[in-house]
Amino acid sequence: MSTLASDTRVALAIARKDALAELRGRHATVSTLFFAAVVLLLFGFALGPDSARLAAAAPGLLWLAVVFAGVLAVNRLHLLETDDGALEQLALYPVARRAIYAGKALAGFAAMLLLGLLVLGAVGVLFAVDIASAWLPLLATVVLGALGVAAVGTFYAGVTVRLRAREVMLPLLMLPVLAPLLLGAVKATSAALAGDPFGELGAWLQLLVAFDVIMVVAGAATYGFLLED
Amino acid sequence: MMLWPTISAPQTSMPQTTIYVSPRSLGAHDSRPPAVVTTDLARLFAGNAALAGVSLRVDAGGVIALLGANGAGKTTLLRVLATAIRPSYGRAQVDGFDIDRDADIVRGRVAYLSHATGLYDDLTARENLRFAAAMLGTPDAAQRVERALFDVGLSDRAADPVRGFSAGMRKRLALGRILLGNASLVLLDEPYAALDADGLSLVDQLLVAWREVGVTVLVASHAADRLEPFLDGRVLLARGLVAGVEGQGVTSFPPSLPVARGSLTGVSP
């Protein structure tokens, strides 16, 4: 019974389980949030006291912090499955592989969305950037960006979960693929903050949507093979 | 509604309990396809042959012991049948379904108790089973979860996170998870390990209950004597091969020597 309804039910159950475990003990999101905050602060030091330059660089700093923290968050979410062979047990349930991917990606998306919104707030405060006026496009960008990082991250976490040098391989494989997302998100964010002077915001959001759709489809279609051992 | 089989469990300290084992749609006994058929099944790990060529047939219904020294291939055989790992060579069918092509169907019909329990430490016993019920699509999940917790004697620890559980309690919870399923083939890897007296008799009762409803049980164990009263047959493995079989519903065939391999270049020595 691998209908859409059962897939959704399974995916939601997995996401709920991850969220529960996350709140209960793992604190993946909280620790990665502080990591992102530290990264932002270091950017502040690195790019010097000139607040104008910091404000100009804010979109880039935001998304770099989100992407780097995202690598950690996704990795920790998959560590959850290495508890005593949990990933193997997950693969043994009679459920569609794409549902498992969807569940893990959903959990990743929730963590990344929370992370993205909080980092957006931090950037607004730290780099004196007016995020209130353009809240809708910024929200859309963060949602699309968070989904993209989660979709790609979940896929490559699946690739590397049983691998030896996993901590190195996950970012090495994941970050180059995220380049278009980073490009689009930063451009959309800066366009949104500047009030979309060139009217290019729509184009960048479309790029993000296209990226997310492609990566979710690719991940769902191939996740089954990754679970093979 | 079929009456659940009431079992007169052997005299143990456990209270007389009726273990709820979900009914199987049992056709006439012999019409069912064999529970397990393997043909030259082999699996290598980094070059050495954990399974070298197992050709086995196990008829449906009955408790079969899988015996053999450490490294004989017992666990590997169970993992391949459970679709946890793929075979390197050869083929296998469960209830007539190919474990590779029809893996989805096989996963619905097989329950597998592994050394690793696959439980989430941060979730409570009840939450772990609730999640398993959602994955297995267990009907009226809430009651079945409570019932399973009761049957494996963990009702009083239902709200405690599994992190603090002993190995024995984790194994009981893993058995509880199997009770939520509807498997026609149950694969148990060292079920008696780490269990206390009550736990041991729990496994005994489960074997009897499954046998009653016609479920096929393959038990890899060193406790051959304890299994004795429940067995319908035995399979002895040695160095990845079948050394001998015994029992009415169990037959084995010698592995074919030339290893035909479709993949790569059909290299066959």
Add this chain to the structure above:
Amino acid sequence: MKTRILGVVALAAIVAATFVALVVVPPDQNQGDAQRIMYPHVASAWLAYLSFGVTALAGIGWLWKRDLRFDAVAVSGAEIGVMFTAFAIWGGMMWGRPVWGVFWQWEDPRLTTTALLLALYVGYLLLRRLTDDPERRATRAAIVGLVAAVDIPIVHFSVEWWRGLHQTATIASPDKVLNPAAPMAFVGTLLGMLAAFTLAWAYLMVRRYQLARRELEREERGRIERIVEARSNPVPSEALR
């Protein structure tokens, strides 16, 4: 034997194309001789994409047919692809320095995306090395190769949009040379170099495939010997009791 001929033809083609590119064709008015670097740079970039395309298709072949020969093609494509990607980056840097004064051209991020591609496929090769079971390795590599190949067009479009929307399009950006305005000689030379490089690519692919296949066969033979050895020596017939 056929491969040897292909090798000789490829060698001749490359020597000829290089001679034309370095001596015969006139230098570019504003870029001077430095423009000659464009030919091997563009040829390498084209072959890098071609190689990764082959790897992706071979990956699909493995996932579909489960025949390790596809995996041999995939690893050949990836390894040769990484080499040509490195050449393309090197060419881009050598070309950028004299013409735009910088080794790393940020105005046009195509160089950067090619570098990301290099990282991705180095990751692919590392991933293969970290997996020892031939089937797992083939499956994992096939998927990573597939998603990486899917990522290439996305990177390309996002970069084109970035350049298109980017206000300060430089006059002498590489594209200007490829458009019809460029003298026919340049285009002809480039096509010649592309053909020569593609011949060389084909030769290297065939050789690398032969090597990969030999290695996979040796690995396979070892596995089968292990099994035949296990099956043929008598299993101790201990009593069942």
Add this chain to the structure above:
Amino acid sequence: MTDAGYVIAAYGVILGGLGLYALALWRRLRGAARRDDDAA
């Protein structure tokens, strides 16, 4: 470095690399072939 220097550097590395890789492949192939002959 004059422009010619960069041109030579570009062609040198790319064509040289191709040659070296072909050589390495040929050697590895010869090694593999000999190992297979011994094994056979």
